[in-house]
Amino acid sequence: MLEQSNLKESNKFKSSNEAKVFLGIDWGGTFIKAGVVDEEDRILKKLIYESKQLKDKRAFIKEIEVLAKELSAFKVQAVGIGAPGIINLKKGFIYYLPNIKGWRNYPLKDILEKKLKLPVFVDNDANVFALAEARCGAAKGKSRAIFLTLGTGLGGAVIFKGKILNDETSALELGHVPISLEKRKCGCGGFGCIETFTGNSYLLKRYNQLKKNGASAKEVKDIFNRALEGEKQALVVWKEFSSALGGFLAGMVNVFNPQAIIFGGGVSGAFKIFKPFVWKAIKNQAMWPQIKGLKLVKAKVKEAGVIGAALLAKEKIAFKTIEK
Numbered sequence: 001m002l003e004q005s006n007l008k009e010s011n012k013f014k015s016s017n018e019a020k021v022f023l024g025i026d027w028g029g030t031f032i033k034a035g036v037v038d039e040e041d042r043i044l045k046k047l048i049y050e051s052k053q054l055k056d057k058r059a060f061i062k063e064i065e066v067l068a069k070e071l072s073a074f075k076v077q078a079v080g081i082g083a084p085g086i087i088n089l090k091k092g093f094i095y096y097l098p099n100i101k102g103w104r105n106y107p108l109k110d111i112l113e114k115k116l117k118l119p120v121f122v123d124n125d126a127n128v129f130a131l132a133e134a135r136c137g138a139a140k141g142k143s144r145a146i147f148l149t150l151g152t153g154l155g156g157a158v159i160f161k162g163k164i165l166n167d168e169t170s171a172l173e174l175g176h177v178p179i180s181l182e183k184r185k186c187g188c189g190g191f192g193c194i195e196t197f198t199g200n201s202y203l204l205k206r207y208n209q210l211k212k213n214g215a216s217a218k219e220v221k222d223i224f225n226r227a228l229e230g231e232k233q234a235l236v237v238w239k240e241f242s243s244a245l246g247g248f249l250a251g252m253v254n255v256f257n258p259q260a261i262i263f264g265g266g267v268s269g270a271f272k273i274f275k276p277f278v279w280k281a282i283k284n285q286a287m288w289p290q291i292k293g294l295k296l297v298k299a300k301v302k303e304a305g306v307i308g309a310a311l312l313a314k315e316k317i318a319f320k321t322i323e324k
């Protein structure tokens with residue numbers, strides 16, 4: 001475990017450990033974050049792990065078991081998990097995680113429910129992020145919105161008529177829409193997917209290639225900061241990124257006619273730099289009635305992955321109660 005933080009709210013909470021809480025797990029390519037979230041969608045306690053340390057299934061399950069024991073003082077009602085891949089929503093079964101090797105056809109819900117003796121719900125991480133932004137963030141009250149998580153890969157979700165587009169499976173894999181005939185290999189097994197143009201490792205590779213012998217960048221944040229200072233190579237990276245992402249989004253806008261596109265994930269830290277370029281590419285390529293009233297917005301919910309995973313658990317439990 002890298003970090004453990006008890007946020008301000010937890011002080012208020014000490015006297016009322018009887019309140020109902022949900023455990024939300026945000027499973028990213030770099031970090032896994034777990035948070036105890038109350039019914040008002042506030043994080044009371046947060047833990048962060050390095051994803052590579054929990055790559056192995058046994059290590060992952062064991063750590064969640066240990067965590068659940070440590071949280072025994074809280075009244076955890078259910079666990080929600082946002083996982084980076086294709087999920088059977090009813091069974092909480094992982095079909096496939098394109099950027100994490102070894103997780104294929106795995107009954108995560110069944111295994112965790114037996115170990116934890118708690119209801120467990122699993123969905124795609126981008127759907128979970130969209131849920132948080134739709135309930136308490138940048139897409140609150142919107143009927144149609146597209147959500148992107150820009151980081152190791154590109155996660156995507158769509159809200160249409162106020163509901164997340166999914167059915168038996170988590171459904172949308174926006175990051176794996178091919179946009180190029182270039183044989184650029186993608187983690188999903190295909191090639192030319194949009195995320196091979198927007199993923200953080202590609203951005204770093206491209207920048208360092210442009211810099212040749214100059215000072216290389218270690219993080220995407222460096223390319224952002226250098227672009228802010230007006231550095232030519234850094235701006236080229238963001239322009240190329242925007243041209244690929246904007247072209248892709250023009251297609252999504254033509255299909256879904258969204259009122260907003262919400263940008264989240266680590267790479268969205270550079271929103272200020274890439275927004276005007278992405279906007280220009282969308283305007284140049286999308287059909288004009290489809291972009292009427294469209295807004296490009298940065299995600300608003302802090303720790304949307306954790307909050308969204310907890311919301312998934314909370315809403316599923318509420319739905320079950322109504323069903324009875």
Ligand SMILES: [Zn+2]
Pocket residue numbers: 175176177186187188189190191193
């Ligand atoms: Zn792909």
